[in-house]
Amino acid sequence: MGKIAMHTSSSENMWIGGAIVLIIILTILLRKLAIYIDCKAKARALAKAQRSDHSQKDRELSSLSTTKTIRTYALEEIKVATRDFRIRIGVGATSYVYLAELGDGRFGAVKRVMEERGGCQKMFLDEVSILLRICHPNLVGLLGFCLDKGEQLLLLEYMPNKSLFDRLHNHKGKSSGCLSWSSRLSIALDIAYALDYLHSVADPPVIHRDVKSSNILLVNDDHAKLADFGLCKLGHHDDFTAQTPTIIRGSLGYVDTNYLNTGLVSPKSDVYSFGVLLLELITGMKSLQGSITLAEWTSEYRKDQDAEALMGMLDPKLNGQVNVEQLRVLVHVANMALLENSMARPNMAEIAHKISSCMEHPPESELPV
Known part of the structure; x- marks a missing residue:
């Protein structure tokens, strides 16, 4: 009788122990399931939020594109x-x-x-x-x-005629022949019109921040288009100057010195870059001459309006085939655009007017060949 009781008690203990182990295992499984369900729910919520954010951006882009049928x-x-x-x-x-x-x-x-x-x-x-x-x-x-x-x-x-940089500096571009003086004036005017539009007509205004010859694509030798808007910054009609310094963007040799020193960007930063572009068209040289910028390299030449001094900075491939008064206008515009005081620089409308005027009524004075 005592043995039977002991055996029954032992069996009950085994069942109780097994039940406890089973409860523990089920508790662990249920907890893991709860964590899995919670993670899935959070993932779905995050994906939904991301889709919503992308959808909002898509709707904004779509609403903008309707007017241009993009x-x-x-x-x-x-x-x-x-x-x-x-x-x-x-x-x-x-x-x-x-x-x-x-x-x-x-x-x-x-x-x-x-x-x-x-x-x-x-x-x-x-x-x-x-x-x-x-x-x-x-x-x-x-x-x-x-x-x-x-x-x-x-x-x-698609612009099949490549960039102004290619045309001026690469062997294949130069093998097409020298870009004439009148073509250089016309290209400068096209880009002046483009920047004036971005600064004064676009709403909100746009600061390009990367005006350079490799971002100027040629329709032909006489006309060009400004490209690459990846570094653009939107401005405001009432106050173009950034309230706080921004990370410096742009290309060496073209970047506004005031922007480099302060981190403050404005349309006058594009004006500075345009000034360097004019020097590139006048000299046929790249924006950097080793460690010296083209603005620095030409500084002594640009101080003097004497014809011989101007000839000293002129692209030799032009063989002197330029109008000296037009050259004086372009050098003067470049000097004003490159002023250290950005507020004293002209705006692009004023620059476009000066270039256009000297093209429409070309003075008779020419440099000797």
Whole structure:
């Protein structure tokens, strides 16, 4: 009898112990399930928030694009047009540019923003937003864009004649012959009109922040368009000057010295860069001469309005085939644009007027060949 009781007690203990172990296991499983469900819920909420944020940006871009009939493209369409990004026609600070066949003999240029080159979605969306707001014959136009499967792509006007930098400085461009004095004046005027539009007509105004010869694409030898709006900053009509310093953006040799010293950017920063561009057109030299900027290299020549002094800074490929009074006007404009005091610099409307006036009524004085 005692043995039977002991055996029964032992069996009960085993059942109780097993039940406790089972309860513990179930508790652990339920806790893990609860954590999993909570994580999934948070993930869904985050994804929904991200989709909402992207949808909001998409709606903003769509509302802007309706006035310019800009369309969005699927990634597969861009891949077909570029033959899977086969022909690279340009390289930017954060992007590569590829040739795209649009059909009916039309071509486009696809700017592919690359994260590994420092590009990011915010910069891409900012550039699209700016391109959708602006329209001018001297600005490279947006044809469409793609934000699909991690790709950030802009479909832009295609300029087969390359950039002003290529035309002035690369062997192939120079082999096409010297860019004439009248062509250089015309190109300068086109870019002056483009910047005046960005500063005075666009709403809100746009500060380009990267005016340079490689961002000036040639329609032909006499006409050009300003490109690459990836570093643009929106301004305000009542106060263009930034209230707080910003990270310095731009290219060495072209960047406004006042902007470098203070971090404050304004349309007058673009005016400074345009002044360097004028020196590049006059001299045929790059914006940097070793460690010396072109503005520094020409400073002594620019102080003197004597014809011989002006000839000393002139592109030798021109063989003296320039109008000396027009040259004086361009050097004077460059001097004013490069003033250390940014507030004393002329605006782009004034600069465009000066260049246009000397082209419409060219003085008779010419430098000897």
